[in-house]
Amino acid sequence: MSEAVAEQPAQQAGALVTQVVRRFGERVVIDHLDLTVEDEELVVLLGPSGCGKSTLLRVFAGLDRPDGGKVEVPAKRAIVFQADRLLPWQRVLRNVTLGLHGPDAGQRARKVLAEVGLAGRERAWPKELSGGEAQRVSLARALVAEPELVLLDEPFAALDAITRLRMHDLVRGLRSKHHAAMLLVTHDIDEAIALADRIDVMSRGRIGTSRRVELSAENRDAGIAREKLRAALLSDLGLANLH
């Protein structure tokens, strides 16, 4: 990946993309998009299915190269996919230590597994886990290497509503322990409001609107400010008149 670090970095922490273009044949999915994630900031990228938000996340992750523009991300980054993508032939602990080296790898993995509430499940096979547990393992796998940027691609979309709320609490708790910038992609407005420092709404391959969320934990769950934000986001998504 030597061509990835072609130029001098423009900032020291966080992540930024400038004028990024991504095409699939004739179709331009990402069209000269600019996005910055500050250090320790949680940015939610909101948009309907097929708007290119997962494509953008893959560009951030380095899984796909942009067709134009520049991407600058920390080398220490991790991604949580929508599916847990656990190795079915490895027990939970070995799944978490996949990218980890050194004699304390097991110890660190155990610590993070305890943080996501899976202490004692280290020896379980992935087939023995529930959907929520499996996704918590993949969260632990992402966090164990102390990344500076965590990319989350609709990580809770496949979970039921109750488990999803638990996962939101978990993510909020983990943010205070792991000081990483996070970019979370979702089509769920409530999830965006629950977690974000900033919500960027994506439309036609660009960031349409960008809204900073400065609500307390309680105000994120209910209240007038929350409803106003929700209405504004619905309008950003072009859904205002439908409700």
Next chain:
Amino acid sequence: MSEITVPLGTADPLAVPKTAAPGHAREVFVARDARRVSAVTKWRKRLSWPLGIYTTPVAILILWEILADVHVLGPTVAPAPSVIVRAAVDLWNQGVLGPDLGVSLRRAALGFALGVSVGVVTGTFGGLARAGENLFNGIVAVFNTIPILALLPLFIVWFGIGELPKILIVAFGAFVPMYLNLFAAIRGVDQRLVEMARVNNAGPVRLITRVLMPGALPGFLTGLRFSLAYSILGLVAAESINADQGIGFMISQAEDYLQTNTVFVGLVIYSILGLIADQIVRLLSLILLRWRPSYEAK
């Protein structure tokens, strides 16, 4: 509590029919232990398949024994299993069977080890690297269509009539399915898992040891199963021509003297080798593929 009767036919949405309407089949599930299991059921279950996969072979043996005893099958056509066993014991006591079996097993083991080793090395290289694919795939595709029997005369011309051509025939039989299955298994590992390993900084060694190799294990075991079977086929072929020792030699010699019993002893030994080979792979699968959520037939 008094029972409220709602006349049928009224459009009361709260009315619950007391019994299911005809045509709506219903199923009720309760814990298995809740049902009283009778002693008869217990015994029936224990007796239903006491022999596992040996059920059919044993059934055929019994039928065969009966048909031979009532002289439907003549002793020169198919001697009874008991006669074959007696013949085997006699041959063993004469000191004929033991050494021949030893020679055959040695050929099979050496050839199998050689073929599987080459198959694993080339299959791994072919699966992991495009260079390996380009080097081996074409030639193995050619090998795959060559019948072992057709190769035998050629091997005798090339390698003489000693042990070498026989071991090489067995190795050839073991190599081809191992390569093909291992190659396909490595290439068939879920790309999403490979991608996940890459973004988690797994590195090439971790990628191979924790993702690709374990992921290819089911395919490897399929390859092993075919390798074992094909190496036994190769053994039969190799020993049927130009041998002066081994089970195949024992069979062809018995054919010349019309000793049907001895011919059957040889065939039975080959088939037992096949069964054992299959059971070894099955046992390996049970141990190595514990992680796999697979269909367990009732």
